[in-house]
Amino acid sequence: MSDLAFSGASVDGSLYERVTELARESPPFLNRVVADWSTYGLALFAALMLVVWWTARGRDAEVMARALAAPAIVGLVYLLDTAFKSAFAERRPCQTLTGSFTLEACPGPHDWSFPSNHATVAAAAATVLWLVDRRVGALAAVAALAMAASRVWVGVHYPHDAAVGLLIGVLLAWPLTRAAGRAAPQIDRLRGTRWRACVATR
16 A cells, blocks of 8 residues: 555645754744644644533524534544545655654654644634634634644645645535534424533523
8 A cells, every 4th residue: 555655745845845944943942832732732622612512502502503513523524534544645744755854753654644634623623613603713713724834844744735634624514514503403402301501501
């Protein structure tokens, strides 16, 4: 399988090298912040999903349905993206462009690069959040862009991996989130049960 893997260096390898060279010349503190965000930043999106679930309890049933479906939607997008990633089998830039600077250890040979799972998950989460709460969604959108950029900065993805990951996250999560709103009747029924406190404020 690895013999069939695609090298993305011909797409934007030179841009990747310019970004990672900039990272090499940047202050250690900045690189530490970016590396930590790249590694742990997805936790912010999970926290924001908890926030919109809590606030959606006082809103209409369609919004509540979307908020409840958020983790499942993001999980499904991740699985679909991972399947696509395995089918495309693009080598990581740190494997192809040997000698390039990386802040993270280069992943193994069968840990494919295209598209970026981190960027896809972040964009999917931001899309769901936007369709539930525009203010939280705007914050999440900025965070998703920062996540995508960080994956290039730390040296584990080409720019096109991150950009396409963002696009896939939005294109998959948008219709799934809209469809989740059709579960509003089920939310209305839940609001008349002992689970009311999970989906309503009173």
